[in-house]
Amino acid sequence: MPSQQELDLQISPLVQESLVHNSRTLHNLQSLTASLFGVGAGILGLESYSGFFFYLLFSLVTTLLVYALRIAPTSISSSPSAATAAKGGVLSRYFRSPFDFWTAGLTNGLAGFILTWTLFYGLVRA
C-alpha cells in the first residue's frame, strides 16, 4: 500500500527540471545578494550579533521582494485553480514547500556574506 504522499505524486506529478530551475534561480540570487549585504555590513562597521542580524533582516527582505515582484504578479495573470489555492496559494506553484522558500536563503549565502563582510570591514577601517 503506497503512502498518501506517493499517491499524491502519482495523481499530480512534478516536473524535475522546473524544480531544479526554480531553486537554482533563487540560489543564484541569494548568493549574489549575500555578498552585497556583506559589503553593506562592512561599510556600516557592524560587529558580532548586529552583523548577523543585519544579514537575517536583509535576506528576509530579499525573499519578500522575490515574492512580491516575481511570484505574486503571476497569480493575477493566470487564474489560480481551486486545488492550488487550497494547497497554499501561489507559492506552491513554484516551490515544493513554503518553508524552504522562506528559509533557504539564510544558509545559501552565509559564507559569502562573512567573506565580504570581513573584507570590507578591513578595507574601510584599515
Added chain:
Amino acid sequence: MMLISKSITAFGSLLLAHACYSAREHSTLQSFRAATSAALTSTPAAATSLPIDIAIETVVAILVILVGLVLGTSSLRPIQWREWAGKIEREGEDGFKDNNGEVNRDYMGNPFDFIEGRPNFVDIRKQRREFTEWVKSQGEQQK
C-alpha cells in the same frame, strides 16, 4: 525589463561605491584627527561612529541594488506537471525565454508531441491526394 533592472542595479552600485568611499574617508579623517589630538592634548579622542547620512546611503544603495537584481532574475516555472504542460501548450517557446530573449537550453518542447504524430492516425488518402496534386502542378510548371 532587462534594461530597467540593469540600470537600477548600476545606479545602486554607484551609490554603494560612493558610500564606501565616504566611509573610508571618514575613518581616515578620524584616525588622523585622533593622532594629532593625542599628540597635542594627550586625551584620547572618542571613537565616533559613522555619520548617519553615510549609513542611510549604504542601506538605500543595498535596497536599490536588491530591487534591480530581483527584477533581473529569470522567470520561475510551474512545478506541477499539468500547469507546466498547459503553459507550453498555451505559450510555446515564448514562455521559456530567458532575459536575453533566447529559448532556454533545457526547454524540450511539447511533452505530448508523440500523440500528434501517431502512425495509426495518419490520413494516407489525404497525403496521396496532396502528392498527386503536387505532381500535377510540377508537370504543369514544366510545360
